[in-house]
Amino acid sequence: METFEKKQNRFVMFMNKYRHAVPLIIYGIIYLAWFNYLERTITKPYRIIHVSLDDKIPFCEVFVIPYMLWFLYVAVTVAYFFLRDKDSYVKALIFLFTGMTIFLLISTLFPNGHNLRPNTMPRDNFFTQLVATLYRIDTPTNLWPSIHVYNSLGCHIAVMHSPQLKKHKSVRIGSFILCTSIIMSTMFIKQHSVFDVTTAFIMAAVMYGIVYQSDILLNHSRSLQNRRGRNPKIS
Numbered sequence: 001m002e003t004f005e006k007k008q009n010r011f012v013m014f015m016n017k018y019r020h021a022v023p024l025i026i027y028g029i030i031y032l033a034w035f036n037y038l039e040r041t042i043t044k045p046y047r048i049i050h051v052s053l054d055d056k057i058p059f060c061e062v063f064v065i066p067y068m069l070w071f072l073y074v075a076v077t078v079a080y081f082f083l084r085d086k087d088s089y090v091k092a093l094i095f096l097f098t099g100m101t102i103f104l105l106i107s108t109l110f111p112n113g114h115n116l117r118p119n120t121m122p123r124d125n126f127f128t129q130l131v132a133t134l135y136r137i138d139t140p141t142n143l144w145p146s147i148h149v150y151n152s153l154g155c156h157i158a159v160m161h162s163p164q165l166k167k168h169k170s171v172r173i174g175s176f177i178l179c180t181s182i183i184m185s186t187m188f189i190k191q192h193s194v195f196d197v198t199t200a201f202i203m204a205a206v207m208y209g210i211v212y213q214s215d216i217l218l219n220h221s222r223s224l225q226n227r228r229g230r231n232p233k234i235s
Contacts, residue, residue, distance in 0.1 A: 020086060024078070027097055031104070038107050038142050046111035049144055053194045054187075059118055061127035063185035064134065070148050070182045077155040077175075085164050092158040095211045099150045099203055106144060113141035116190040131189050138191070146192045149200035152182045157204075161212055 078096075081089035106112075117140055121128040156179040165171055186192040 020089065021082065023093060023097075024082070027093075031100055034104050034108075035142070038104070039139055042107065042111040042113075042141050046113045046141055049112050049114045049193045049195050050116070051193060051195050054114075054116055057187050057194070059122060059190055060188040061121075061123065061125070061131050063181070063188040064127050064130045065185075066178065066181035067134075067148070067185035067189055067191065068130070069178065070152060073178055073182065074151050074155055077158060081158060081162070085162055088158055088162045088164075091161070091211050092154060095154045095157070095207050096151055098207055099145075099154065099200075100147060102203065103142075103145060103147050103150070107142040110144075111141065112144045113139075114143060114193050115140070116193065118190065134189075134191075140191075143192055144196045145199035145203050146186055146196040147200070148186050148192065149183050149197050150204050152179045153201070153204040154207075155179065157208055157212065 074096075078089070078092060081092055117135060121132060156175050159165055159172060159175040183197060186197060187194060
């Protein structure tokens with residue numbers, strides 16, 4: 001029979017192995033609480049987001065499928081790197097969390113929304129019913145920049161920069177197709193304005209430069225390691 005000490009050691013080993021889940025859990029709680037607060041409180045008045053190109057994009061209900069697949073795409077990507085590639089996991093979280101926090105701040109300081117949704121569904125089918133359900137759950141507020149777009153770009157960038165996935169061409173191609181279809185879906189089911197999508201691309205480009213193309217994170221990591229190395233050992 002396993003002793004209490006062995007059980008305790010196993011628990012400590014488990015916590016050490018998966019302690020990098022703590023930031024994800026803490027931020028997830030903070031983000032959901034903040035976002036739900038915004039969804040409940042920011043109904044009107046808010047700044048209307050609209051550009052002329054929005055009126056030229058037709059409503060296409062079939063795009064609700066990739067739009068909803070976004071949740072699975074982000075979850076699977078983060079879970080894969082959490083289990084298989086800690087460095088890529090950390091970079092992906094920094095990328096995602098920074099953009100999501102900026103989104104929350106913008107939504108709090110500059111309440112925004114749109115009037116792009118059709119008043120009545122142009123057709124009655126399975127896909128329009130899904131869109132109608134989505135409309136009831138998700139208000140047309142807190143849209144800028146589009147987190148659907150930003151996080152999709154973040155996940156695809158993480159996949160493309162993963163050393164472990166370089167040889168898996170089918171995964172990289174599949175990620176690109178899904179990322180692209182999700183981005184298109186935000187406009188075709190009238191969940192986001194072209195402005196939301198464009199600003200999400202700009203924010204992603206800035207964060208890509210910081211997280212993946214600069215030495216800021218690497219130098220910070222080395223600085224922390226050197227600082228720990230200089231700390232005197234206590235006997």
